[in-house]
Amino acid sequence: xxxxxxxxxxxxTVPHGPEADRPTFWTRTRRRIGEPVVEACIRLSGLAVVxxxxxxxxxxxxxxxxxxREYPLGQFLFGTQWLPISDPPxxxxxxxxxxxxxxxxxxxxxxxxxxxxxxxxxxxxxxxHLKNVLKSLxxxxxxxxxxxxxxxGIIWLAPVLRNTFGLSTGMCGLTGSLLLAFMALPTIxxxxxxxxxxxxxxxxxxAYGLGATRWQTLWRIVLPSASSGILAAVMLGIGRVVGxxxxxxxxxxxxxxxxxxxxxxxxTLTATIAGExxxxxxxxxxxxxxxxxxxxxxxxxxxxxxxADLFLRRARK
Amino acid sequence: MEPEAKIETVDLNLHYGxxxxxxxxxIRIPARNVTAIIGPSGCGKSxxxxxxxxxxxxxxxxxxxxRIVIDGEDxxxxxxxxxxxxxxxxxxxxxxxxxxxxxxNNLKFxxxxxxxxxxxxxxxxxxxxxxxxxxxxxxxKDRLGLNAQSLTLEQQQRLxxxxxxxxxxxxxxxxxxxxxxxxxxTLRVEELLRVLRQEYTxxxxxxxxQQAARVADFTGFMYLGRLIEFDDTQKIFTNPxxxxxxxxxxxxxx
Numbered sequence: 001x002x003x004x005x006x007x008x009x010x011x012x013t014v015p016h017g018p019e020a021d022r023p024t025f026w027t028r029t030r031r032r033i034g035e036p037v038v039e040a041c042i043r044l045s046g047l048a049v050v051x052x053x054x055x056x057x058x059x060x061x062x063x064x065x066x067x068x069r070e071y072p073l074g075q076f077l078f079g080t081q082w083l084p085i086s087d088p089p090x091x092x093x094x095x096x097x098x099x100x101x102x103x104x105x106x107x108x109x110x111x112x113x114x115x116x117x118x119x120x121x122x123x124x125x126x127x128x129h130l131k132n133v134l135k136s137l138x139x140x141x142x143x144x145x146x147x148x149x150x151x152x153g154i155i156w157l158a159p160v161l162r163n164t165f166g167l168s169t170g171m172c173g174l175t176g177s178l179l180l181a182f183m184a185l186p187t188i189x190x191x192x193x194x195x196x197x198x199x200x201x202x203x204x205x206x207a208y209g210l211g212a213t214r215w216q217t218l219w220r221i222v223l224p225s226a227s228s229g230i231l232a233a234v235m236l237g238i239g240r241v242v243g244x245x246x247x248x249x250x251x252x253x254x255x256x257x258x259x260x261x262x263x264x265x266x267x268t269l270t271a272t273i274a275g276e277x278x279x280x281x282x283x284x285x286x287x288x289x290x291x292x293x294x295x296x297x298x299x300x301x302x303x304x305x306x307x308a309d310l311f312l313r314r315a316r317k
Numbered sequence: 318m319e320p321e322a323k324i325e326t327v328d329l330n331l332h333y334g335x336x337x338x339x340x341x342x343x344i345r346i347p348a349r350n351v352t353a354i355i356g357p358s359g360c361g362k363s364x365x366x367x368x369x370x371x372x373x374x375x376x377x378x379x380x381x382x383x384r385i386v387i388d389g390e391d392x393x394x395x396x397x398x399x400x401x402x403x404x405x406x407x408x409x410x411x412x413x414x415x416x417x418x419x420x421x422n423n424l425k426f427x428x429x430x431x432x433x434x435x436x437x438x439x440x441x442x443x444x445x446x447x448x449x450x451x452x453x454x455x456x457x458k459d460r461l462g463l464n465a466q467s468l469t470l471e472q473q474q475r476l477x478x479x480x481x482x483x484x485x486x487x488x489x490x491x492x493x494x495x496x497x498x499x500x501x502x503t504l505r506v507e508e509l510l511r512v513l514r515q516e517y518t519x520x521x522x523x524x525x526x527q528q529a530a531r532v533a534d535f536t537g538f539m540y541l542g543r544l545i546e547f548d549d550t551q552k553i554f555t556n557p558x559x560x561x562x563x564x565x566x567x568x569x570x571x
């Protein structure tokens with residue numbers, strides 16, 4: 001094989017004899033023009049992505065800053081009331097921020113142990129055929145549209161929770177958390193599983209050779225070695241949960257009030273934007289306030305992804 | 318020739334799936350000596366070594382028949398306590414396989430899983446002794462918190478030996494322990510082995526014949542899954558009993 005490729009390189013650079021495969025006119029033109037054109041296209045698409053991100057950010061910034069011409073920044077950031085259509089309107093982002101925080105924290109509390117546990121099972125315990133079945137099932141899990149999950153939440157999970165906890169309504173934070181946990185699971189499982197599988201075989205051999213049990217090997221050697229990858233998985237899971245909109249819009253009850261418990265209706269940043277954008281007048285204060293909420297959301301997800309990236313980079317080293 | 322046999326195999330056969338890796342191996346390995354097992358790649362010498370602490374159990378579809386007796390006990394018996402066996406028969410691998418932990422925690426791991434010591438000062442003392450035995454203490458005593466993977470390969474391999482030593486094993490299996498090391502480091506590790514032979518039964522697999530000649534008291538030659546010859550190292554290298562051994566030693570094949 002290597003000899004062949006060597007020959008083909010040689011035939012391009014050193015024409016042997018006068019008639020020996022001379023490049024035709026078209027070949028030459030293609031080389032002279034084609035290469036730079038392809039290169040330019042690729043360069044353009046690369047730059048376009050950068051430009052899009054930057055423009056989105058600018059757009060978001062411009063419209064949200066418009067809010068603060070009329071509405072004080074402090075009152076937006078620290079206000080505890082979100083009453084966009086009362087007079088005068090209140091645009092305190094704290095209840096929404098707390099709503100997102102509650103729902104996210106509980107979702108993470110539920111899905112991290114479950115996700116890391118399944119990853120451990122898949123990479124360390126499950127026999128090969130079961131491993132393959134589980135991995136494809138998890139991919140299918142990832143492909144369930146969130147609106148379908150929201151639907152299941154409304155007709156099944158919410159009534160179950162209402163009866164279990166004796167609530168006045170099942171449309172509450174916990175319903176959202178459970179569904180979001182479910183949505184973050186595939187991300188957490190597959191990335192953690194990669195991290196665990198990536199731990200060199202030699203570590204396991206060394207541990208078993210010293211007389212460690214499977215559990216000791218897993219807990220004390222494999223898990224710590226995979227920790228950066230697992231942390232990255234968790235951060236990406238959080239990113240997914242914070243940004244998710246449809247499910248929380250459908251099942252968390254949409255009450256933009258200061259949440260005191262996960263069992264009461266609340267509203268997240270994302271659900272607020274999605275729920276209210278249709279009712280606002282373009283260019284109004286309310287409209288700009290929703291952009292400001294979007295900016296807060298953007299800042300949070302950006303920070304989370306940034307941290308996840310740091311961990312992933314450390315994991316690859 | 319025989320002092321007491323520390324390890325003895327009787328008609329040992331091993332299959333990896335359909336592959337017959339060991340055929341009727343009968344070997345008597347004497348205590349407190351260095352025994353080398355030599356032979357060309359794929360002859361089954363590592364497989365034999367890994368039988369002695371049952372590391373082959375980790376490979377799927379492995380079947381073992383026969384008996385492996387260590388100190389009078391058949392370790393292939395289903396009642397064998399693998400954890401105790403692997404403490405008693407320690408193993409050093411081809412590539413230094415230190416954990417991505419600190420030097421100190423690399424050593425502490427073994428003590429901890431065997432519940433050998435619980436007080437912090439005892440652990441520290443044992444760690445010190447272990448590092449002294451392998452000649453690392455003076456270099457590393459102020460850097461025990463350092464990640465073990467930042468050490469040189471020789472230091473890592475010494476640390477792996479220390480990790481085994483502090484568990485107070487009887488037997489130490491070494492699977493080509495110097496193949497990742499440079500010649501100078503190799504010589505220094507061999508020196509260490511010569512010191513250790515006074516207290517431990519060492520079995521070293523190597524395809525470096527000079528190494529076997531330098532460090533081993535006894536040498537076994539394996540070929541295609543069979544133990545062809547086992548004798549004094551001196552005799553194997555100067556006056557082997559089998560034509561095959563002689564051909565291999567002279568470098569006619571392998």
